[in-house]
Amino acid sequence: LKGSFSIPLTFSWIYAPAPRLVVYVIFPNGKIIADSAVFSVSMCFRNKVELGFSTPETLPDSEVGLHLLAAPGSTCAVWAVDQRVLLLKPGKELSSSLIYGLFPSIYNSRYPHQVSEDDHSCGFTNSDEPDVFTAFRVKMVDLVGFWCINSFFFLQEMGLKIMSNTNIRKPRVCPTTPSTTMLQKTAIGSLLFPAEHLTMSTYQPTMFSLVSSAEEKVHKHFPKTWIWNLYSVGPSGSKNVTVTVPNTITEWKAGMFCTGRNGFGLAPISSLLVFKPFFVELTLPSSVIHGETFILKATVFNYLQRCMKIQVTLEEFTHLQLKPCKGCVYSSCLCADESKTFQWSITAEQLGPMNITISTEAVVTEELCGEEIPFVPNQGQKDTITKILLVRPEGVLVEKAHSSILCPKKGNPAQESVSLMLPLNVVEGSVRATISVTGDLMGTALQNLDHLVQMPHGCGEQNMVLFAPIVYVLQYLEKTRQLTPEIKERATGVLRNGNTRVLSFFPGYQIQLQYQHPDGSYSEFGTKDEYGNTWLTAFVVKCFVQAKPYIFLD
Template sequence: VNTGPYKISAELVGSDSGSSVISEKTVTVEPYVLPKFQVDIETDRTYYQPGEMVRGSLQADYFFGKPVSEAQVELVGYTFDVQRNDFISLQGQTNEDGNFEFEFQLPEYVAGSDLDGGRGRVYLQANLTDQAQHTEISNTSLPVAGSSLVIEAVPEGGRFHPGLENILYVLTSYPDGLPAETDLNITFYENGQTVQASTGSYGLAEVRFTPQNPYQQLSIQAGDAQGNGTQRDFYFEGEYAEETVLLRTDRPVYRVGDAMQLSILTSQPSGTVYLDIVREGQTVSTRSLEVTDGHSEAAVDLTTDLFGTLELHAYKITPYGSITRDTRLVVVDHADDLQVALSPSQETYRPGDTANLGIQVNGQDGQGVQSLLGLAIVDESVFALAEQDPGFAKLYFMLEQELLQPKYDLHGYSMTDLVSGLPEKDPDLITAVETTAEASLAAALAAPGALPFRMNASSAMQFVERAYQQQQEYFNILSKVLFGLLITLAVAVLVLSVVSLRRERRLGRGLALAGGLFLLLLLILAAWLPGNTWSNSWLYQWAGGWLILALVVVGLAGYITLIVIAWRRKDSLLGWSLLLLPLILLFGFFLVFAAYQSDLNVGNSTLIPLVVAVALLPLAYLLRFADFSLSGKTLPALASLALAVGLILGLFPLVVSTGSLSIGPELRLLTNQLDAVPPPMMAVEEAMPMAAMAPMPTEAPAAMDLQMPVEKEALEGASQSTSAAAAEPPRLRQYFPETMLWLPDAITNPDGSLLLDVPVADSITTWRISALASTQDGRLGSTTAPLRIFQDFFIDLDLPVALTVGDEIAVPVGVFNYLPEPQTVSLELEAEDWFELLDEPVKTIDIAAGDIGVVYFRVRARDFGRQPFQVTAIGSRLSDAIRKDVQVYPDGKPFDISRSDRLTPGTPVQETIPFPADTIAGTQALAVKIYPGVLSQVVEGLDSILRMPNGCFEQTSSTTYPNVLVLDYLKSTGQVSPEVQLKAEEYINLGYQRLATFEVDGGGFSLFGDAPADRMLTAYGLQEFADMSLVYEVDPALLERAAGWLLSQQQGDLPVTAYVTWSLVEAGYLDDTGTQKALQYLWESQSQAEDAYELALVANALVAADLESDGKITPAT
């Protein structure tokens, strides 16, 4: 499928007059994934001034009607000048209604842009992640202007004509594009005259006056009824006036079925303007319009899909290479000549049901009217596919980005220098180059896996892998350092306690008492360990977790008490041991983090010292307890005992339960906590670009009306056991179309009624029913209505657009439980040959009532093609099963092998296509194209020739001239699309501006604009500018200067004279005396041509002269 914008046109030809009406629409084909939920951003105002406070809210709702509650929100605000500048970042969480309130202050300075006529714009991006760990991104922008009113003015025809009555069009609007009804005071500086006018409800005023010269300066003041006012000065400098574009609608509010009349005024009398129409972030139409006398018109038929608020943008390329635009907002209401009512038989259907849809069409008198109906039922999520930069704005930003790419010119080298080889008179240079080449080749051949004549390129994934390895090496070293420090500090704390006991001569008794208590505490601790028989005791069941937490708090209290005692008694040994304790805990936390990030396999030789080090800490404070107890100090003894108990109960259960701490082959710390964090759905390797394919709908199940018995009984309120629910297989949901019904030609009964039975698809969503009714007498009526498909429990797959063989991903399976009771759900992944399952095929999740959860299945793709992915969820109350497809691409690079030949009558063509030996099996495809002629083959994909110009005169021409010829051909054959035309004109504009910089003082052109000028380059440029003037406005004075310089360079050089004469004729200078003189010289000197090339140049010049003068080639030529 060829991606990009497609234009669909419908033409209605009149039967009598032969006139026709054309309606057109733009459809974009590109990769996409339907969103899971809708994210809307609303602000308290539609435009702002710098420094003002913005208040707004974000509303998130699933398409099946439930709010996205408890979702994580990140809202980023940014502006653009030469780069993106983030000025605000807000984090939060949606409430139970899916709402998130925010406020922030705008920057005091916001850079304006040519695109918005000098006004600024602030962009907001909201990233919202729901409880199923699916993220949707919503973008919006807010106009920022220095005042609340915007004034634009343009003369009729683009410039003022002295001595005649001229019309000045003045358009006032608000920064958001809505027209503003204002009173105007216009002061003309030429004569000091002040004119008063009013723009009216459409925001447009026409001011008539007679200027004395084309250069005018005037001031316009505008004010509306709400007290908003502004003033702007305008300078009109004749043909050198600044480019301005004004977009005007004939009214601000329309109805479906109307024709919206648009007028576009520009300050340039000719050229092209580009119009796009955007609805809810989606481009619905793009058009290119030719400007005549500074004016252009367009009519847009308003169909049912244009209901709502439309953004209209008119773009114009300025002579200086920038792009400017004007924006208007209009509202389209439903057609109301007919009243159309859509009545589903029930509010909510389940997947696989049959929906009974009743339709009634009445006239304005309430009586039924037989009508022709166009019906469409489309998934609501399709309408939520919003483009970040819709319409021509996307192309504008792409061109701007390409302009910012650095370009390099190498001066001082000619083509002869590059192709003639190394200078023979410089043996040192030759030896150095040959030595370098041999060393480079030897290094390449010695590289592991290197093959002769093949480049070993470092891919992006190799770069990431190297970075990951460096990260692991860093954390390996950090883990070892922290491990050593942890053991050293733990031993130091124990040594301090032993020194204190020995100093008091109680070391033996203290060791015995502390050792006994330590063993007793370990026995008590074992009673709480998971999996131990004692752990089922009433104490563990009733208060295990809370008791441990309480003892840890007591230990913290003991620690604080000992600090106070050490400070009061000036006990330095106790003080140092207490100060080292938090340092040990901090190092321990860092060790856990570093060990998890490293790839160390911890063996018994490392694990045993670590366990001993952890045990030394509580033992050290048990020694302190023994010391204080034997000396009769009750409070310090109790504090030491509390700290020791807190350390044992705080450290050992954490290490054992979360890290599976055991003397074995490897140590895993904090595994359970880290596993609770959902793994990202990220491809590990992507060798090919992901394709532009949405999931293709599979064949609808034959039994569309079957209900799952378990769910049916649940809906009826009947109770059932878990075993009964598991015994019944759930209905497999696998039919997920985006358009459920397309019926363009339904006819109602004479009373205006119609009843339809619509098989319901398997999507859990809300469908939008759109209806347009028309009668034979031309009355129209339109409406939309929702059709909700829902069940209280279901699962959903969050698959990527595409995978590549070898990719490893964790596929999220969202579990949605809207039942009023919790469920224990068992999810099973159906095994398929195309993937390798990297974890358990069955997983269980406990999900609360009205809650959302997520389960991940990690798989590795190993076969390509359109592949199924099926998960079955068996719940204790309700169950569900879902199957979707994902596109998997082979792990390789596509190569095209082309063979060409000619077909002749009666002679078949046979071609043998050899495939390389290392071709991936199953990827071969064969396409045969038959062209009616050579030209049709050349013009296929002609727009791909367009390139941005750069370099010297010759390099710039080698891209600009093809751009000119491509645009000319596409326009003359009616094949050009507005997007391609805008891109081509922008490239031609840039090339034209660049070529003009290579003009030499005194006339002519050279490679870099340095004297002297070159005759052949100038002649080539003259032809180029002449052809360019057919599709783009070229300054006639530029052509005059180039032609004049060429005519002044006439010499008796046959090939140069022939080529220059050819250029002069093509540029329209046939009748010039110098050109006629050159033609006479060619007639007289043609026999002196030394080769066929010179003779061809002479023939081209003479043929061009014949065609220009007589329209045909004369016999003499």
């Protein structure tokens, strides 16, 4: 019997990423012949999501538009990072394969062990009985001739539970020789699906992250992460957002995923090239001594393939004296991929932080640079950079502190005189004094709460040393009626907005449970210790009881 037929198939996104097709034939004698094929379907999502910039290229510190498109009512998470971040960790960005890889049970084969009908019994073959179980044969070179695969494996790999009175599964043969036993243990896994049945799928699951020409911009912020926000597209399904590009010459990679009534959606990566004709790099020390003369250097880089006439200017400033610089020029031709360094000799004359600003401009001139007329770009022809230089006093820093407790009685004011004696050789302009008055004995500690209260961590003892002060601080504030919701949240919260340090002892409670023994006692290293520690157990129980009004305790 020989013939052929066609099966028309239409695969939608619900079949992604690797649908499997099994075809089987049942013969009158009960024999079953089966074969399977694996297809590769694009890993798409039901929620169609798009993200794009209003322009593919722009200048630093300019405004660009973001266009978000998703199913109506979707909430979208948008991110944009410097491409160098992705280059440091390739393959960590969010992708369709990564999302599908989070759910391997959808396309992985075989039965769960809870419903498997595998039995451990076996029998011996009878050479007189016809083989009605074979689906196809695979030749094993230098082993035992032919190895038979029955149709049951195809159905099992599909995850299909079959109830049938046909000869669908071949009984397991008892091993009779060492070579047969070895073959069953090592070769059966590779024989379940021969190479010709696996190469049809290319899917590999992943198991387990405008500016006007005359406008001048000042460089102050150079982040690696730019956008990390949530947006709602509303009933229209689209949204336009205006964002400001950071002062970084790089290529930004932006992505977005959305969730809504239509499910999950992932947008392809969008790119924004931030570019400017030239760039200024200012080199100066982190700090200088009062009266010290230092060399300030500014290097200009040309990113264009044409020559420009560059004029560099040190902006006027007070309290810094400019010294004569022999042979120094501040105007020069700068051709393709070239860089030039300009320098100034400066003396610091006043203490404290000083702003140093350098402006660089591509000027219009009829003088030739080599054999061509200098080019002036339409955008970004002026670049300005500002850096802060700290001027420290000469000599040795000396600090003196005085503290006292004043207790007014019967409404009479309390006072105390403090004498501030300055040494004769004090550096002029370096003297400073501060005074702090609080009506609470714990006032200074509360002002420094972020450092007094630390995130619990470490072994059983270290964790409790950091856990207990949080309880004591909260108890004190509560008894003195100073425990406001803001202070309580500050002491028991978690990090917020990436820049406010607020701490929590709830993780400390969870960590401490790792050092608990089966009998309920605690020790420094938990079950790694032979016995629990009586003192530590008592201290843990005491702190947990005191912390119960503020956190959940099991």
